[in-house]
Amino acid sequence: MKHVGIISGIGPEATMGYYRAIIAGVQQAKHSTAVLPEISIRSIDMYRMFSMLDREDYPAVEAYLGDAAEDLRHGGADFGLMCGNTPHIVFDGIQRRTALPLLSIVTSALQEAQRRGLHRLGLLGTKFTMHHDFFTSAFQAAGIAMVTPEGPTRSSSMPVSWTSWSKASCATRHGRCCWVSSPAWSPNMGWTASCSGAPNSR
Secondary structure, rough: OOOOOEOOOOOHHHHHHHHHHHHHHHHHHOOOOOOOOOOEEEOOOOHHHHHHHHHHOHHHHHHHHHHHHOOOOOOOOEEEEOOOHHHHHHHHHHHHOOOOOOEOOOHHHHHHHHHHHOOOEEEEEHHHHHOOHHHHHHHHHHHOOOEEOOHHHHHHHHHHHHHHHHHHOEOOOOOOOOEEOOOOHHHHHHEEEEEOOOOOOH
């Protein structure tokens, strides 16, 4: 069984969700609760990362998270993942700084959307996730529309989706992507589903 490395703290509550989802996924795949995967967690300072992103100091983000990935590799991890959409803004740069193979939320979410036959999705997340095109461009290249809230709704969506995810109160995890109900926005935006995270339990 592979040793999983998690770059965590983006934020702490989401990390717990990933941890539980990975364990549940492995036990489901093995048809046994008497098996546990090896998981290493390297927690970063989310606010330090956000400060770098506010300054658009992307090389600093790449170095910070690349070093975290290397710590996981030296700790025995076979592959790694980042428990949040936001750091995927510089995913390629982070991957270049580490020999640890990293799973991409964007790629996993896209594969799941294609598997489900979805054609128009809403994206919820931090201001960094919604203001950059790293998520939308990948989906659009695959012929899937990706839309985000606009104006005041966009400003309010981050705390709402963050709270919902952190408390795990309105999120339903289905394998590779966290598809959340968003009744306040979906009818107006024409979403068939909304995506705000991707705990990969497979």
